[in-house]
Amino acid sequence: MRGGHAPGHNFSAMNRNSVPGWAGCFRRWLAVVAVSVVIACSHQSVDFPLHPNLPENLRSFLLRHANTWEMAGDGSLIAAGEGPDATINTLEEARLVLSFYREWFPEAPPSITLFILHASEPEWRQLVAKEGLRPDGIAFHAPGLLVIKEDVDQNLRPDRLPHELIHAILSEQFPESIPLWLDEGWAGFYGWELVRAASDGSANWTRRRPAIEEILPYGLDELSAITTYPEHPEAARMFYRESEEVIRALEEELGRTAMGRFLDMAVRQPMPLSRLLIERWGWHEQKVRALEWRVQQRCRMPRILR
Numbered sequence: 249m250r251g252g253h254a255p256g257h258n259f260s261a262m263n264r265n266s267v268p269g270w271a272g273c274f275r276r277w278l279a280v281v282a283v284s285v286v287i288a289c290s291h292q293s294v295d296f297p298l299h300p301n302l303p304e305n306l307r308s309f310l311l312r313h314a315n316t317w318e319m320a321g322d323g324s325l326i327a328a329g330e331g332p333d334a335t336i337n338t339l340e341e342a343r344l345v346l347s348f349y350r351e352w353f354p355e356a357p358p359s360i361t362l363f364i365l366h367a368s369e370p371e372w373r374q375l376v377a378k379e380g381l382r383p384d385g386i387a388f389h390a391p392g393l394l395v396i397k398e399d400v401d402q403n404l405r406p407d408r409l410p411h412e413l414i415h416a417i418l419s420e421q422f423p424e425s426i427p428l429w430l431d432e433g434w435a436g437f438y439g440w441e442l443v444r445a446a447s448d449g450s451a452n453w454t455r456r457r458p459a460i461e462e463i464l465p466y467g468l469d470e471l472s473a474i475t476t477y478p479e480h481p482e483a484a485r486m487f488y489r490e491s492e493e494v495i496r497a498l499e500e501e502l503g504r505t506a507m508g509r510f511l512d513m514a515v516r517q518p519m520p521l522s523r524l525l526i527e528r529w530g531w532h533e534q535k536v537r538a539l540e541w542r543v544q545q546r547c548r549m550p551r552i553l554r
């Protein structure tokens with residue numbers, strides 16, 4: 249099981265439901281693809297697929313609570329929780345972003361069985377107590393399960409679901425493990441790319457990222473050696489920000505079609521990032537240092553990303 253990371257991102261406060269781009273986009277998409285959606289109400293019995301590797305305690309948690317949730321979904325993707333945001337909107341958003349993601353990265357698992365639960369405060373507390381998660385966490389995932397804590401502030405993040413879906417896809421693609429910086433950097437960068445792609449240019453997303461001044465950026469090799477989330481809030485902010493900036497800078501250098509290959513190489517041949525770029529990707533030392541410098545500058549400066 250992975251996840252359980254704490255809030256620490258800086259996002260412009262925009263509610264996706266207040267922006268017509270999402271809804272319009274979903275409607276257009278729904279018109280094209282025949283979708284069979286089943287809403288199972290609390291009085292009906294529910295039948296849903298669960299991943300064979302889902303730990304037993306989580307499986308019994310889901311089965312115990314299933315009749316209290318509304319659900320929307322089909323054979324492989326189920327969204328559960330209270331109200332349309334947690335169910336039908338989540339399901340549609342998940343389908344849409346997954347279709348973009350698979351187009352960009354055909355190496356990604358062709359299908360994913362996923363139960364997406366928007367957990368209420370009491371449900372989240374139960375899971376935290378049983379699973380030993382960080383109490384200030386905002387989401388976690390296990391094989392075939394993504395739990396998103398209902399949280400007013402976090403729900404305003406347009407990239408919330410795409411970000412967590414990417415973590416779920418990565419853990420299915422690389423069940424053994426994935427370097428932490430790569431996991432967060434990939435979800436951070438492509439989560440927003442998915443938001444942009446899904447909104448079809450009709451929403452003018454802006455992210456304001458203040459400068460991080462209290463601590464220095466990590467070196468590339470230092471960043472790629474981190475195995476646990478930094479405790480200090482500023483260090484954690486730097487970790488998330490810099491991981492994402494590395495992925496952004498690598499995509500600028502390599503192009504998106506090569507990034508899937510880079511991901512695979514970086515996971516299967518774990519080594520310090522600069523060594524990977526030099527030995528496996530044929531970069532000169534100078535080019536690595538230039539990338540490092542660019543990334544570090546971007547973490548030190550306030551940025552507005554559009």
Ligand SMILES: [Zn+2]
Binds near residue numbers: 253411415432435
């Ligand atoms: Zn994350």
